[in-house]
Amino acid sequence: MKFPTFKSIRTRIMVNTTLLLLTVICAIVSVWAKSESHLYRTENVQDANSFVRVLTYTLGDELIEENWSQIRLTLDVLLRENRDFVYVFISDARQQNRIIATSINYLQNQYVPDIVPLKVTNTVVESTKPSVVMETFILRDVYFSGNLRARRGERIMEVASDIRLSSGKKIGTVRMGISLRRIDRAITNVVNQALGVGFMGLVFGWVLAYILAKRLSDPIQRLQISATKIAAGNLQHRAQITNKDEIGALANSFNEMSTALQSSFNKLQKTLESFELFVPNKFILAIAPQGIENIAVGVAATKTMTILFCDIRGYTSMSEMMTPQETFSFLNDYLACMGKAIDQAGGFIDKYIGDAIMALFDDVGCDGALQAAILMQQALDKFNYERRHNNLPKIFVGIGIHRGEVVMGTVGFTCRIDSTVVGDAVNLASRVEGLTKQYGCTVLITESVLKNLSSPELFTLRLVDPGVKVKGKDEAIAIYELLEN
Structure with a gap:
């Protein structure tokens, strides 16, 4: 892969400064975003686990007594009060994990919900842990009370927890889908804040880089203009640079070279004119x-x-x-x-x-x-x-x-x-x-x-x-x- 090269010193300084600032800003934004994302996700998982455990204890007795209507009423209230909840349903392990209560009516009495990938359901069923947390996505649009709850393809976090008897026997599972929109918005805000700070740093760095580049490149640029004029045929032109440093010495050598070049070019021009008489x-x-x-x-x-x-x-x-x-x-x-x-x-x-x-x-x-x-x-x-x-x-x-x-x-x-x-x-x-x-x-x-x-x-x-x-x-x-x- 070839990278673009710049002949101008001013451009090089500006480009290199920009690349350095962008690298630093990207690193800061990346670390900041990952840190905040991890923090938000950890808090979200902890809150979800706590909420599901409470829900497990709350609905455990209802499940034992097979009070399905009370369970469904509780789930409906839960979804109305929490906009981040996409779905909640309870499956009965005694009935081969049949869904006996759900916030999505058409899933009632199904064994495998079709709103998440099959491997998510298999993981929940086959897991030996008391609770499972995983990120997945919705396979179809989800509605609750006639309102769109989540769109197809939207990312969610599913939290599943077992409902067990005091003896430890598993009698059911609570599965809850939580939208990650709030986390994504929070991460976006963090990135925007980091970009704002980075932009201010970039502007400040540009100003300093421009001042430095201008002081270094102006005499060289004047020398370049002189070289362009000579290359265009103005062999009588001489560079007007009065610096007392290395650039000034270079300008003096350049003018001496121009004088010698003018003499050589006059001879070469006569030779070319003679050559064209022999070959068209x-x-x-x-x-x-x-x-x-x-x-x-x-x-x-x-x-x-x-x-x-x-x-x-x-x-x-x-x-x-x-x-x-x-x-x-x-x-x-x-x-x-x-x-x-x-x-x-x-x-x-x-x-x-x-x-x-x-x-x-x-x-x-x-x-x-x-x-x-x-x-x-x-x-x-x-x-x-x-x-x-x-x-x-x-x-x-x-x-x-x-x-x-x-x-x-x-x-x-x-x-x-x-x-x-x-x-x-x-x-x-x-x-x-x-x-x-x-x-x-x-x-x-x-x-x-x-x-x-x-x-x-x-x-x-x-x-x-x-x-x-x-x-x-x-x-x-x-x-x-x-x-x-």
Whole structure:
């Protein structure tokens, strides 16, 4: 079992003080209640025994003379004058313990009363002691003179005493049921009094504990607020604590640490900004949810995504006519205009494969990928317009889009890790991009993309082939051309 822990010193002092006070109060209440309960019960048993003995001597002669009417009259008067008495009846041992007089009429002439458990009656009958006292409960509602005397399940104390002749022979038994309501009320009053005293002690203890906790925790709390501000990014903040004790020394060390932390954080921020240029932030969230400091080889996440491949037509022939530096400059200019279109549509570039671009879209639908394809064509038109003014040849591309399940993760070994996306959906998207040359289309999409469009009415699509087989796939797929509106 785990117990809650509290970081605040003030809370700890208050909680510990409260628990200590509650423990003491509960112990006092428990001991007080048990003591009073035992006292009340002992007095009640003594009074009941005395009363039953007197009743035994009083009714002994009547029982011997079989004066049943006088016995019943006595029992009725007894119950009217004593509200704590639930029932009284007398059984005749000479008649196999038949009930010959009772305050409850329907029990008359019965042998086993059904208002208490059978084991109570057996204990009374089999007991060799002159009197028996035991606690039990009522099995059914008990009425006397039309009024409810006790409810079913109510706890009572039964006192039984033998009626004997002067020779010692047992001729009958007096059984009396006494309600424990009065004892319960008395115990409740005692508990309430103890709780009242305990509450006053608890309040007084709380006040003292609060004063002590406040004096100890206030400077620490101010230091905690300073730490929170620094953690939130305010590295220029410094703790304003002037104590001359250990807490003051801690505050000075804290401020020195803040200065060093500010310098280190500035360097780390520049490193992270550079790192995000190599690995997209969305990719990092998928493969390193605990932070890039915990990234490791083999970490992977399975997701359903839309994959976009874009490739330049005739790039090999084009690059042969350029110097390496010209090729490098051309690629940077081309990839910049295409990357802005992908980023604007909500996607992110997974990798550059020479002149090819592989982009991913992790939204619920595929609208972002199609919107990116349209923006990429518009960006390419502007790029070609500038090239035409410089007497450079026009650039043509092919774009393939597919949606499916992929695995995003890290590959490599301990000294060299790379991020990658693998899966049949990636291969199929690449194959679809290759089909753009065969069908003379700029943008081709698969049927899975069409089915996952949130707003298909925003795009103009044309069925190109209802069943084309691509390399590596046994099943034919339908492909559609995305036309510019």
